[in-house]
Amino acid sequence: MHITLIAGARPNFMKIAPIIHAIHQIQAEGSSLRYSLVHTGQHYDEKMSGQFFAELEIPEPNENLQAGGGTQAEQTAAIMIRFEKYLETNPTDLVLVVGDVTSTMACAIVAQKARIKVAHVEGGIRSNDWTMPEEINRLVTDAISDYFFTTSEVANENLRKIGVKEEKIHFVGNTMIDTLLKQMPRFKKPELWDKLQLIDKEYLVLTLHRPSNVDEETKLKTLIDQIISSSEDCPIVFPVHPRTAKMIELLGISHPRLHMVDSMGYLEFNYLVQRAKLVVTDSGGITEETTVMQVPCMTLRDTTERPETVTDGTNELVGTDPKEIEKMLKKCFSGNWKTGSLPALWDGKTAERIVEILTKLNH
Template sequence: MKNITLIAGARPNFMKIAPIIHAIKAAKVNGAEIDYRLVHTGQHYDKKMSSDFFEQLDIPEPHANLVAGGGSQAEQTANIMVRFEKELLANPTDLVLVVGDVTSTMACAITAQKLHTKVAHVEGGIRSNDWSMPEEINRLVTDAITNYFFTTSENANCNLRNSGVKEESIFYVGNTMIDTLLKQRPRFIKPPIWKSLDLQDKNYLVMTLHRPANVDQEAQLKALIDEIIAHTQDLPLIFPVHPRTAKILEQMGIAHPRLHMVEPLSYLEFNYLVERAKVVLTDSGGITEETTVMAVPCMTLRDNTERPETITEGTNELIGTNPKAIAPAMEKLFSGNWKTGGIPHLWDGKTAERIVGHILKL
């Protein structure tokens, strides 16, 4: 029997882990000797991560919650490592599988290796080459001590090869986040704001901002929003706002009749809006993957990205953090000249099946 410990530290991690759990269960039904233990580090507390969250997305409740959130990044890393060490000693495993690039990804990989347990990294090899991002440090450290890499793109494969990873350790499988997206797409939920604002398909914009470079500097945040409002004709702008960002906006007194700041939405509600939006403006990496698959124009308000395939193959454009870049991007969109894009190779909803297939052969 192969025992796999799956690590999740934040809500997006569960979206990436869920298809792998379903694939493990399917393999067991077909006679495979494999089982799993799901560990939530508790890195992020999310009030929306209730029993409804797990039920709606068909995600099993974790076997263990380490409740290791809070504090600085160093404190969080230490808490996760101390608590995961106890968890792993009490529940030995053949393989620790980590996903993404949060602190839990790095901390659990380090802990596992120090206990002589092999590590697999789902989304291994992606790079922004921006060391000011905590996520980039997490990626670099995790990949430096990973045994098996499950990758989303040929670009990630090249990054790993260039860093000295042997070809036999790299498994190009696709994107488990897209597995979840394609499974849940028929179940997207119309949020209350759809009716209250009388929204129409392709006749509104969606925006998300959370990175410090955009939201921590008041002048930068105000300039971005002013430019967006000035160049989006008369369309409503839906802005699900993180509570921390909401406080900054409130202090700045930013308001406009077309700017609708709402509380963070559930996965099913948010993607209902994204799928029908004229364009999405974001500084998130994951959202650029979802817009690419749903063929929705996307403008990334960052100077770099760890998901270049959403630009070279998809509907995303990296327009940077300079507010003056908004106007020409919007002119391109409204003139009907935005690229159509396509779906990257292996982003087909079967990634988790491929991952489990490789694990069974390892």
């Protein structure tokens, strides 16, 4: 059996890496399972170099479709056209997609139209917010996938609600956590640690990337001002996208405790997260990592597709109301943050379970 693994953005490779490791393991034991890794090139990132793949201990992709840039529609079209041509000369038995980026949806559509089975890792997650492009990607991908590998019982129930048969749903856990647990001993202190004289549990990490938060000038300024004013004397480390940095410069946002730094590698960034007093974010994946590392986290969104990080974990869904942000920051600084627990099957063995199921599909 030959599987084509699809990744389009950095977080996708974190989800794919343990699956590759698990395939290598069973190949060493004599399995005939084979794979190819296709990078759609959806996100261009100068840090996506050979060093990045070395960090994750995976080979560089067999193919880069270089389909980045343009509008959502242009990008979707470019990925579909190039992946279709790739499949014509590189036949496969199964296309495995992960997460909820444009590549996930585009490659699932192409595969199904070529009559190739599709497996969706992280199937069934929902924010129920159709203003998020990712939610559309999830809905479309789940509507046409053949097999679903899920991270939670909530995801299982979401799939049942749309009529997915029980035998197609495989509750396996979270491959992002496989990567986190494997790489935790290798976390690397960034240079800025000594430069900023950071101290364990005495600084905040801030990440913002959602267009609804960073593209609206007034909203972005209000959010950052509120976080600064409610964070006592704590330094705030803010790895910032160049586009957001330009907006911050335009708005004249600056403060001695706000340290805007370039985007960081996986091992350095998680070194910071693991030692932070609190993470303030609008990301989904980071809330999973903070849950496992038992780091308080507040999400500046009204919805989350990862409710288990709130019900089980250390994450709180705060929204973007400045008064609510102030209240939750006070809660953190008073030492009253909840103690989370580990969601079911987030044990570092998810990829092994996925690959075991894939080998059975071959029989």
